[in-house]
Amino acid sequence: MSEQTLAFIGGGNMAASLIGGLVADGRDAQAIWVADPDRRKLDALHERFGVNTAPDNIQVAQDAAIIVLAVKPQQLRSVVTQLKNVATLSQPLWLTIAAGIGTPDVEAWLGGPAPIVRAMPNTPALVQAGATALFANPHTSPNQRQTAESVLRAVGLTLWLNDENLMEVVTALSGGGPAYFFLVMEAMEKAAIDLGLESNTARLLTLETAFGAAKMALKSEEGCASLRQRVTSPGGTTERAIAALEEANIRKAFARALQAARDRARELAQELGSKHA
Ligand SMILES: NC(=O)C1=CN([C@@H]2O[C@H](COP(=O)(O)OP(=O)(O)OC[C@H]3O[C@@H](n4cnc5c(N)ncnc54)[C@H](OP(=O)(O)O)[C@@H]3O)[C@@H](O)[C@H]2O)C=CC1
Numbered sequence: 654m655s656e657q658t659l660a661f662i663g664g665g666n667m668a669a670s671l672i673g674g675l676v677a678d679g680r681d682a683q684a685i686w687v688a689d690p691d692r693r694k695l696d697a698l699h700e701r702f703g704v705n706t707a708p709d710n711i712q713v714a715q716d717a718a719i720i721v722l723a724v725k726p727q728q729l730r731s732v733v734t735q736l737k738n739v740a741t742l743s744q745p746l747w748l749t750i751a752a753g754i755g756t757p758d759v760e761a762w763l764g765g766p767a768p769i770v771r772a773m774p775n776t777p778a779l780v781q782a783g784a785t786a787l788f789a790n791p792h793t794s795p796n797q798r799q800t801a802e803s804v805l806r807a808v809g810l811t812l813w814l815n816d817e818n819l820m821e822v823v824t825a826l827s828g829g830g831p832a833y834f835f836l837v838m839e840a841m842e843k844a845a846i847d848l849g850l851e852s853n854t855a856r857l858l859t860l861e862t863a864f865g866a867a868k869m870a871l872k873s874e875e876g877c878a879s880l881r882q883r884v885t886s887p888g889g890t891t892e893r894a895i896a897a898l899e900e901a902n903i904r905k906a907f908a909r910a911l912q913a914a915r916d917r918a919r920e921l922a923q924e925l926g927s928k929h930a
């Protein structure tokens with residue numbers, strides 16, 4: 654394996670999204686390795702993206718420059734403990750994407766100081782439209798920060814956080830955010846079908862409208878509130894729709910949703926962190 658080999662430990666949803674985005678960005682699939690206990694998942698990743706695969710975490714991680722920890726938070730501790738001796742041989746950069754679990758926990762499981770970048774990506778990485786926040790622990794060199802950033806920048810926007818505690822808020826906002834938008838799109842599509850539109854028409858109009866609104870907001874200097882008002886003609890139809898949404902307390906629902914996700918990230922750290930023996 655060459656020096657810039659990326660080893661993914663865990664070949665599930667988020668690993669597939671990151672790998673798909675990286676390969677689409679031109680990264681050599683031969684320099685990407687994936688380990689997962691499920692042979693069918695590995696075969697599917699190989700078929701889809703041409704990456705190398707093996708069921709053995711140590712085999713996949715041992716010569717890698719960057720080890721991406723892409724397992725569920727509940728599996729992170731045992732995986733890191735299993736791989737900690739790899740670090741003494743090849744001194745890789747650890748890149749963890751697990752929700753809730755902080756770099757001090759990963760460092761404690763590794764048994765000593767190590768360069769660790771904690772990232773919170775999201776699944777649109779698959780189509781290079783991801784949004785990722787990154788945090789580097791103090792043992793990460795400027796070069797290693799750049800290396801981690803270049804991996805995530807290949808699949809979308811990257812931002813650095815100075816305060817690791819804010820990663821829980823990012824997890825609630827952009828980590829899980831695609832699911833909230835998918836839910837809104839699901840609901841809009843269903844409502845339009847119930848009102849008589851043919852399903853394919855409802856789907857296409859919903860998706861293009863979501864895409865157009867996001868693209869317009871990204872390109873515009875105006876905030877979302879102002880763009881919303883431009884659609885909302887006084888005495889018109891949108892005004893009635895927005896009034897119905899406000900009446901259903903949509904703002905409060907989103908505030909509660911993000912808070913619940915942020916709190917769950919904190920709970921995961923409590924339940925699974927290194928202080929919890
Ligand atoms: N999904 C998302 O949108 C996002 C997820 N994340 C984070 O990414 C991480 C992965 O999430 P996601 O991809 O959704 O989860 P998945 O469950 O889809 O992927 C995790 C994979 O790791 C496998 N696995 C289990 N145990 C081991 C082991 N010991 N060694 C190697 N692989 C193992 C799992 O197999 P099996 O299923 O058989 O257990 C599964 O295939 C999580 O920590 C999550 O918090 C971060 C941002 C967004």
Ligand SMILES: O=C(O)[C@@H]1CCC=N1
Nearest residue numbers: 752824827828829830
């Ligand atoms: O739901 C989760 O826990 C993960 C983290 C952010 C998105 N998916």
